[in-house]
Amino acid sequence: MPDMRAIGFTHNQPIENNQSFFEFFEPRPEATGHDLLVKVIATAVNPVDTGVRRGTTERLDRPKVIGWDAYGIVTAVGEAVTLFQTGDRVFYAGAFKRPGTDSEYHLVDERIVGPAPTKLTPAEIAATPLTSLTTWEALFEQLPINFDAPKENTGHTVLIINGAGGVGSMATQLAHLAGLTVIATASRPETIAWTQSHGADYVVNHREDLVAQVHDLGFKTVDYILELSNLNQHWSEIVDLIKPSGHIVSITGSETPLDLRALKPKRATFAWEWMYTKSYYETPDMLSQHAILTRVQQLLDAGKLKSTLNKTMTPINAANLRAAHALVESNRMIGKVVITNA
Ligand SMILES: NC(=O)c1ccc[n+]([C@@H]2O[C@H](COP(=O)([O-])OP(=O)(O)OC[C@H]3O[C@@H](n4cnc5c(N)ncnc54)[C@H](OP(=O)(O)O)[C@@H]3O)[C@@H](O)[C@H]2O)c1
Structure with missing residues (x-):
């Protein structure tokens, strides 16, 4: 050869x-x-x-x-x-x-x-390819969301933490196409604009209090959370914001142990996604x-x-x-x- x-x-x-x-x-x-x-x-x-x-x-x-x-x-x-x-x-x-x-x-x-x-x-x-596979598996395999049922998904909300990165830019689009209401996070004017142009209905800032911002939008909780940056940093916000019986998926892993017990009162489910x-x-x-x-x-x-x-x-x-x-x-x-x- x-x-x-x-x-x-x-x-x-x-x-x-x-x-x-x-x-x-x-x-x-x-x-x-x-x-x-x-x-x-x-x-x-x-x-x-x-x-x-x-x-x-x-x-x-x-x-x-x-x-x-x-x-x-x-x-x-x-x-x-x-x-x-x-x-x-x-x-x-x-x-x-x-x-x-x-x-x-x-x-x-x-x-x-x-x-x-x-x-x-x-x-x-x-x-x-890498970001679309990750998003598809996270949303439509690890969470109970059917991409082909936009009518069924209408009125359901997903919070995407890190909306402008590689995965987030694909996830906001696919979640939007699936009929979900998309709240995505971004912290700079250019990332906010990018996230809005890729299908986010609302943008909140991940460098400020996410719970207060989501409440200010009129949502007490969200049905789904897709975590794409710094799980440990956002964990208590995720626990606060997930709906009772809601579903969370993380693609990033955690540097310190997660307190999964915090999800018990809401009986929320947590899943990992690894594209590989x-x-x-x-x-x-x-x-x-x-x-x-x-x-x-x-x-x-x-x-x-x-x-x-x-x-x-x-x-x-x-x-x-x-x-x-x-x-x-x-x-x-x-x-x-x-x-x-x-
Ligand atoms: N499990 C898997 O299969 C899989 C697959 C792909 C990626 N990943 C992992 O997923 C993560 C995201 O990948 P990516 O390619 O989307 O990353 P990326 O493109 O590098 O993400 C960059 C974005 O992260 C945002 N960001 C920075 N710090 C943040 C924070 N503390 N909270 C929320 N957002 C923050 C920034 O937004 P602002 O500038 O607006 O702050 C920036 O636009 C990485 O850790 C990657 O290793 C895992």
Whole structure:
């Protein structure tokens, strides 16, 4: 097999250091089983990228390649592949335990891949898979909300904590399309405006008292809460604001233990969402990520859902990857940053 170009790191270094990511060559992998070999055209950077890089404190023997969101062209398929063929354009968010998309070619299991939208640019497409899968699984699998029943959902309220980030920009749109009343949080004029333009009915400030602000809007409690930033910081507000028998989902985890006992008087339910669970454990419903991405592709091509792309860098190289990581690390990202060769 010929070599391919890749971008990686051996240990965490400040992102300003020009060795925090470097380019190198390694053998191009071969597609077997359910794998597709994809030529990567565009890739987005998410907080998981910066988290994994910063968490690599011990020096590795070989450079590690990360990166999850991708848009690209299938160049080879494994013998068990049935969903795609060579030449297909695809988008996906990949698997946590496999090498990433910051390389010229990338192997991915067909069951977590969707057919790429046809009416969007490569960068617009690469901005969408990880956040749409996370949102879809959080709202429509981990919470009892049926995306296809907007009439049934009308009058039900969701509070989305962190409305302008990558996931929030997708979540406000999908919750709005599902017929929910959306209260989303943002703290700066530009994030407030972005959140409103992505389907939020109301915006409250997560740096001020959320309980008082939601009450001032006329809501004593909300039916659902989607937590997308700093669960520990917002936990007591979540407990106060959830409706009796309401449902909460968190995608962020917690640094200190959560007091789940606080939910007992309201008999509220709490769920986690991890976008990688299905591929990590190869669950029987792993193929559902193919189905979700196919729905998302249809919504994007129909113009019902819009890409959350906000910043584009060209081409895919170490300098642009460092710049994109620096943006995401700032914790002030609005929508998505994508690095593209197209
Ligand atoms: N479990 C999963 O499968 C999964 C998947 C994707 C992401 N995640 C995690 O989910 C989180 C959000 O991801 P993302 O890509 O949406 O992040 P992001 O794009 O980096 O979010 C940036 C936004 O966070 C807001 N923010 C900063 N501090 C906040 C706070 N204390 N409370 C509420 N909002 C705050 C900022 O809004 P203002 O500037 O207006 O303050 C900013 O616009 C990350 O922790 C990520 O690792 C988990």
